[in-house]
Amino acid sequence: MTVTPSPDTPPSTTMTDEEYGALRAAAALWVGTSVLITDERGRILVQHVDYRTTCLLPGGGVDENEPPAQGAGREVREELGVTTTVDRGLAVDWVSADSLDAPASMRFPGEILHVYDGGTWDNEQIAAIRLPDREITSIEFVEPARLPDLMAPGDARRALSALRARINAAGPSLLENGLPIAPTVLDRAGALRTARARHHLPFYIGPAPEQLSVVQVWGWLLGPDGRVLVLLEPDTGAALLPGGAPELPDRGEPLATLRREVREEAAAEFGASLLLGHLCDPDKPYARLRYAAPLTRLGPPSVDPATGRTHIRVLATPEQASELFDWGLPAADQLAAVHQARARLGIPRAARQPLTELPDATDLTTS
Template sequence: MTTTPSPDAPPSTSMTDEEYGALRASAALWAGTSVLITDERGRVLIQRVDYRTTCLLPGGAVDANESPAQGAARELREELGVTMAVDRGLAVDWVSADSLNAPADMRFPGEILHVYDGGTWNDAQIAAIQVPDREITSVEFVEPARLPDLMSPGGARRALSALRARINSAGPTLLEDGVPIAPTVLDRAGALRTARARHHLPFHTGLAPEHLQVVQAWGWLLGPDGRALVLLEPDTGAACLPGGTPEPQDRDNPLDTLHREVLEESAAEFGEPLFLGHLSDPDKPYARLRYAAPLTRLGPPPVDPATGRTHIRVLATPEQALELFDWGPPAVDQLAAVHQARAGLGIPRAARQSVTELPDATNLTTL
């Protein structure tokens, strides 16, 4: 009879093939797959189903002799009527046996669940979705912060972790019950767990008309590698650019506002800025100014006098930064202005890379 060494046994011990197979089968887990899809505003596609009260990402069980990627592509065909390649992984989640409160009769042994990137869908792709007659009752795109209210706790944690991994661009993240075993700064800050501020305001490259009151001056402060300084709220994970609102000591000078706010919020200083443009508000006579400038100095993280909190300072590509905001279609025009200014400042275009937390003392020349 053929014998096989047991991986857990002493070298002198051996098992029959039948015994070894039974041992491995006793430790077997289910295999599942899901696909993370967003729209052009960064909202996540979820499905309402007729067999449970919580929503799901597209996906399901992996069939016999089927790879997880093949299973993901099959589920997209069956559930959304969409044929597409699924070839980029975002997360692999070890789902423990006791995490789902599954019925005892199900004998749920735990699961390895693969999350794949379904990409960003435009209006035409969304219009092409065909929901089947049964099982899937509807699909919708929702703000990431709503996932915990709509999905199971583990499902929401997994979806948010996968979304952060996609933004972070560091490759697939390994999860245990939806929680990264090696959390990034976006995970530690809880980015996207609170609703992103929604500012779908038109962007204009020209100067703001004199009849508009300047209520904000924000800056795209670019490091030597082309990445921008972004601030994360320590208690909510909400993201913003450095800058703020005018105060009397600024003497109606928006650049004085920007210098003061940037120093107060992030202990940052910047070189000669370029004016990008302004955002107008159809309902109010306000203008929000945008600048781009080279980041020249970064001191120890300060306590913001306006909030009493210390922001988490990170560097992100402009494209990654926009994924942390909900600025709508006008963000495309603002991004183009940022890159035009970046080129004018002689700063290279940043390669897609991990979002980096800035330490207490930073030598900008090493970025």
């Protein structure tokens, strides 16, 4: 009879193939898939099902001898009635046997769950969804911060970790019970666990009309590689662009407001700026200005006098930055203006890449 050395026992010990197979089968885990799908506002598709009180991402168990990616595509087709290619992984989660409140009769052995990127669906793709007669009762697109209220704790952790991995663009994240074993800056800050800043206001190129009061000035501050400075709140993970509200010492000068706020919030300096445009609410006589400028220097992290907090400073592509906000469809117009200004400033377009934390003082004019 053939004998096979066991990788888990001393070299002098041998087992029969049958014994070795039985040992490995005893340590088997379930294998499952889920698919993260967002709409054009960055909201996540969740399914309401008839067999549990919490929501789920599309997905399910992998069939015998079925590759996980193929199983993910099959589940989307069965549950949403849409045929799509699922070929990009976002996370692989090791789910321990004791992490779920599973009944003893289920004999849950633990699970390896693959999370795939289902992409961003437009209105036409969403309209094509056809739910099956059973199991899936409805779907909705929800803010990432709502996931812990709608999903089981482990499912919510996994979905948020996968979304952060998608934004961070560093490749699939390895998880244990929904949490990454090598957290990124987005994970450490807890990005997306609180509601994203929401401004569904139209964006207009050029100066604001004189009759509008300027209530906010924000800057798209571009590093030498084309990425922009984004600030993360250390206690909530909320994202913001550098800038803020005018104060009396600014004497009504928007750029004075921006320079002061950038120094206070980010300990940063910037060069010659370009006015991108403004946002305004049709029902209120206010304007919110947007500028673009080259980021020239970062000092040591400092406490923002307005909040008493020290922001986490990161570089992200403009597209990655916009995913951390809920700006609606007008975000596309603002991004287009950012890239036009970037080109005028002679700054290259940044390739999508992992976000970079900037904890130290840096002179970016020599980078």
